[in-house]
Amino acid sequence: MKITVAEAYASLNENYDEVLTRLLGKENLVIKYLTMFKNDGTYDQLSAAYEKGDAEESLKAAHSLKGMCFNLGLLGLGTACSDMVDAIRGGEYDLDALYRPIAAEYTKVIDALNKCLD
């Protein structure tokens, strides 16, 4: 069953109005970016880097993902990415513990997007 973008954001506990206002009130633009986000390969790069235990590459991918998420108001996922960036930069980190919340948030976001996008 298809839901609206606003409903998808609500299910993720994200603020859709803020995103819409920031993107000049144009829902078609929001949908365009969300579609690009859904098809973007950055999360796969992050997962691959994580599988290899490559912290440097994980950081780069997490940073890119964070930028996209913040632009789209996907703060849950964005914050999880941000935590990874900060921790790896800080030098003391557990890659597993950082990756798990990202994977969980990402799955939630993609599920929601699948329901609202064609």
Place this chain on the structure above:
Amino acid sequence: MTKTKPTVLIVDDMEMNRVMLNDILESDFNTIEADNGTRAIEIIESDYENISAVLLDAMMPEPDGFEVLKILSRKGLLENMPVIMISAENSPEYIACGYDLGVVDYISRPFDPNIVLRRLSNVIILYAKQNLLTALIKEQISKREENNTMLIDVLSSVVEFRNGESGPHVLHIRRLTELLLNELQRLDSKYYMPPQDVAMWATASAMHDIGKIAIDDKILNKPGRLTDEEYEIMKKHSVYGYEILEHLNWHNAPLIEAAKQICRWHHERWDGRGYPDGLTGSEIPIPAQVVAIADVYDALTSERVYKPAYSHEKALDMITGGECGAFNPDLLEALVQIGPNIKNKMDDDTDQDYDRIAEQIFEGLREKLSEI
């Protein structure tokens, strides 16, 4: 005036970021996109004149935004082209690093499209104004310089004309003075002087003989040898020139001070046997020494009623052989180094010099402005 949209280069490795910026900008700007730093530098180098601003992502695969800034700065491409950095990175150290490397503004993600547009427009207008101002100031300075130089040449030539000197003598002295001052500092850094000073001394050199205006025609234009008494009067032109300028009451005007030195001391000799003050060696200011040798060289290589124009080689032989006075060895070396093309170089026009001076003055201005 046709209104063309300014061109903005968007540099970001993430497609979504480029698309987003493009959507924001497309109604007001032409956009070009680069998906990595190397490509961005290529585009900037080939299309520098057309790019009004760059939006640069900080975090990219090599070279990242900071690397790109360093390269642009090294190539001198940041001077007239504003770069705004965009990043999801908000730590103060990160932002400071961007500013240190020459970005004019820093926008963090997530950004508000209207603010991006405003900041971008402001920066572009600011830079456009600055570039326009640079061009204007350059033009005005060069025009004023040109008029000043022309006036000095005209008046100095009037004196030379009365003296039966050839028309281009003043121009030759000016050019030779410049060539020699530049060559001297190339040979030895102790002779260094900033380019605007070289230009000033060259202008002052045109006035070296203005004191002859106060010498009686009968002596000035006497065919044949001067008596000892007449020669003593003739020699006074150096002091007369100095006094004429002294009485202008333009004290502390650097050009006048320079001309005073040149008028008074361009007949001094390295061995102390010149006039009017019998200064020796380095007591004689370098520019006065330069004008002295330039004066002799031009007299030798120009035609006179009593002599043909000697070749460069013959003139050099006579000067280095001590037949025409005694000079600073460094100055003789400089004259030799400039070489046989000296005549052509003497006739070169000096337009580039105006540009150079303007550029320097503007640099100074800009430094002052940035301190405010």
